[in-house]
Amino acid sequence: MQLTYLKSRFLRTYIWAALLCLIAALGWFQCFFAGVAAQKELEREKAYDIPVELVITDLGGTSSDRLGISGVELWAFIKDKENVTDLWIIPRDLRPYFGELRVKTSLYYKSGEMSGRLIGLTDLNAEEALRGAEIVFSDGEDADFESSKSPQIIVSERFFEKLRDESGGISEASVAVGTDSGLQNAFELAVKPTGYYTGLSTDDIYCSWNLAADIIRSLGEEPYADSISATVKDNGELDALKEDLSYYFTEADPTETPKRNPNAVALYYYKNAAVIHDELMRNTLMTLERNIAVLNGLFPITAALECLVSAAAAYFYIALRRRDVAIMRSLGTKSAFVIAITAAEMFVICAAAFALSLAAAAAIPICEIKISSILLVELSALLGGVVSAGVLTRRGGIEILKEND
Amino acid sequence: MLLSLNDVSFSYRTKYQTVNAVKNVSCEFEAGRLYAVVGKSGSGKTTLLSLMAGLARPDGGAISVDGKDLLSLDPDAYRRDTVSIIYQNFNLFPLLTVLENVMYPLGLNKTPKQEALKIAVEVIKKVGLDESYCKRLPSMLSGGEQQRVAIARALATGAQTILADEPTGNLDSENTENIIGLLTSLAHGENRCVIVVTHDQNVADAADTVYRMDSGRLTEEAREI
Numbered sequence: 001m002q003l004t005y006l007k008s009r010f011l012r013t014y015i016w017a018a019l020l021c022l023i024a025a026l027g028w029f030q031c032f033f034a035g036v037a038a039q040k041e042l043e044r045e046k047a048y049d050i051p052v053e054l055v056i057t058d059l060g061g062t063s064s065d066r067l068g069i070s071g072v073e074l075w076a077f078i079k080d081k082e083n084v085t086d087l088w089i090i091p092r093d094l095r096p097y098f099g100e101l102r103v104k105t106s107l108y109y110k111s112g113e114m115s116g117r118l119i120g121l122t123d124l125n126a127e128e129a130l131r132g133a134e135i136v137f138s139d140g141e142d143a144d145f146e147s148s149k150s151p152q153i154i155v156s157e158r159f160f161e162k163l164r165d166e167s168g169g170i171s172e173a174s175v176a177v178g179t180d181s182g183l184q185n186a187f188e189l190a191v192k193p194t195g196y197y198t199g200l201s202t203d204d205i206y207c208s209w210n211l212a213a214d215i216i217r218s219l220g221e222e223p224y225a226d227s228i229s230a231t232v233k234d235n236g237e238l239d240a241l242k243e244d245l246s247y248y249f250t251e252a253d254p255t256e257t258p259k260r261n262p263n264a265v266a267l268y269y270y271k272n273a274a275v276i277h278d279e280l281m282r283n284t285l286m287t288l289e290r291n292i293a294v295l296n297g298l299f300p301i302t303a304a305l306e307c308l309v310s311a312a313a314a315y316f317y318i319a320l321r322r323r324d325v326a327i328m329r330s331l332g333t334k335s336a337f338v339i340a341i342t343a344a345e346m347f348v349i350c351a352a353a354f355a356l357s358l359a360a361a362a363a364i365p366i367c368e369i370k371i372s373s374i375l376l377v378e379l380s381a382l383l384g385g386v387v388s389a390g391v392l393t394r395r396g397g398i399e400i401l402k403e404n405d
Numbered sequence: 406m407l408l409s410l411n412d413v414s415f416s417y418r419t420k421y422q423t424v425n426a427v428k429n430v431s432c433e434f435e436a437g438r439l440y441a442v443v444g445k446s447g448s449g450k451t452t453l454l455s456l457m458a459g460l461a462r463p464d465g466g467a468i469s470v471d472g473k474d475l476l477s478l479d480p481d482a483y484r485r486d487t488v489s490i491i492y493q494n495f496n497l498f499p500l501l502t503v504l505e506n507v508m509y510p511l512g513l514n515k516t517p518k519q520e521a522l523k524i525a526v527e528v529i530k531k532v533g534l535d536e537s538y539c540k541r542l543p544s545m546l547s548g549g550e551q552q553r554v555a556i557a558r559a560l561a562t563g564a565q566t567i568l569a570d571e572p573t574g575n576l577d578s579e580n581t582e583n584i585i586g587l588l589t590s591l592a593h594g595e596n597r598c599v600i601v602v603t604h605d606q607n608v609a610d611a612a613d614t615v616y617r618m619d620s621g622r623l624t625e626e627a628r629e630i
Contacts, residue, residue, distance in 0.1 A: 004501065004505055004508075004509075004512070005498060005500070005501060005505075005509070008498075008500045008501055008502075008505065009500055012500045013500065323496070324498055324499075324500075326496075327496045327497075327498060328509075329481075329484075330458070330460065330484060330490055330496070331484060331485065331509060331510045331513060331558075332481045332482065332483075332484040332485025332486070332510065332513050332514075333481070333485075333513055334481045335481075398460050399460075401460075401490075401492055401496055
């Protein structure tokens with residue numbers, strides 16, 4: 001008969017549906033909350049992918065095209081391209097830290113009426129000016145600029161056309177190359193361009209870093225770099241990179257005071273500074289860390305509040321039938337039976353709410369399914385309902401049926 | 406003797422004071438008689454009824470049911486099988502139909518469903534309602550009709566003692582008369598012990614025995630027929 005009562009409650013009132021939706025919503029909200037926190041964690045992981053740029057500057061902190069970097073500092077960047085075993089200090093290889101390395105050196109050239117700079121690059125992107133220019137390679141020569149086995153030499157379109165013979169082929173040009181603009185100590189070199197660039201007003205010649213380094217050595221000098229910049233490959237290794245950088249570079253110093261390198265075995269001063277531009281990554285990480293800390297702090301509070309709301313809602317849902325329970329008790333229904341049947345009813349509602357929470361959490365991508373959180377909300381509701389039934393079935397519960405005295 | 410009270414006392418605490426609702430009451434109730442307990446509001450009539458219904462435990466004295474101490478009985482079983490209670494405001498389950506309300510106590514004492522259905526229809530007819538009322542909810546009935554359903558529910562289990570708390574308090578004179586007739590026939594026709602707490606002089610006039618409560622004491626046995 002108690003089941004008839006429950007059946008009629010379910011069929012003739014819909015307040016149970018409201019309770020079910022509320023408990024389900026509370027369970028789902030925990031999943032949503034956990035999902036938002038997980039999303040922030042993911043964003044924090046992704047924040048490590050924000051490009052971090054390393055730029056070598058002078059000690060005063062100004063980036064320059066004439067840094068004159070040479071020796072161990074330079075070899076640390078390009079050691080895999082050079083034989084450096086005979087250097088007086090074993091350099092730390094910085095190249096593994098970088099996804100994209102941009103080293104540039106420049107000399108001067110003259111070839112007939114054409115003159116300008118001869119620029120050696122580890123990558124075409126090392127030259128800012130070339131980024132906006134169109135580069136046209138001769139057939140079969142559009143291989144990677146740096147890794148190509150044949151020397152890649154790119155000239156201006158004007159220079160390129162001057163070298164075109166009657167059959168349409170490109171002939172070699174003899175150029176004088178030197179480290180000073182006056183070409184007082186010049187080296188004669190035969191070059192055959194593999195392509196040309198358009199859109200620039202200069203007649204500069206671009207070649208691979210290796211070729212430029214060989215020319216400088218032929219001129220009796222040690223190769224040097226005008227500028228160095230790079231994109232860090234794995235930001236998780238920033239600390240290790242900073243440590244390795246400290247062997248060759250100091251931080252930018254506005255006073256431009258030379259500093260002694262404590263890592264050097266002999267008296268040696270820093271000549272250049274290394275600046276790591278990780279501000280965006282650090283700011284993003286800091287913001288995300290703050291957000292995650294707030295979310296993590298709020299999570300247990302919201303969980304507790306939700307359990308409380310869930311328990312209170314279930315308590316009042318059952319308390320609404322105070323008079324009905326009193327009538328049942330006055331007719332001889334055992335209190336244990338009322339509590340048991342209430343627990344069964346709450347179990348059914350909570351099970352349905354659990355399924356609904358799970359379905360909603362699975363359907364909404366941002367949510368992270370947290371079974372334990374949902375269960376906690378459901379258990380709170382179950383407990384709230386059972387406690388309410390316990391209160392209603394106390395001896396005094398029947399008192400409400402007394403109207404007179 | 407079906408029900409006897411021997412020197413029964415009961416008090417309860419309110420926020421400000423202790424109320425001695427029932428003071429050293431002794432009386433006896435037999436089957437086949439209609440009893441009326443009359444008295445002013447607050448005199449302890451309903452509390453006395455609650456004690457007899459097993460809804461409260463006396464502080465002193467003893468209540469005997471068929472010679473057994475009420476406190477030694479299972480209170481749930483006592484309310485389920487031995488007494489039935491009728492209230493002024495009917496106290497029907499609002500979401501159960503008339504038939505379901507009447508069948509409820511039969512379900513509690515494990516009467517098979519078909520038999521319970523038969524008994525329920527029978528008692529519904531006995532209180533003057535036809536079968537068309539069976540499917541109705543209490544909210545669709547008048548006060549008199551609801552009280553008839555409450556009486557039918559009280560009758561369904563065949564409880565020997567029927568306790569009624571102001572059963573005519575919410576009814577008009579015509580319905581009051583009908584309910585008095587019903588209660589009288591239960592006592593005299595079905596040999597049940599019917600104890601009615603009432604303000605209603607008509608009920609008191611119809612009773613075989615009238616007890617008067619005054620400040621918790623059963624001061625006067627007003628009339629014996």
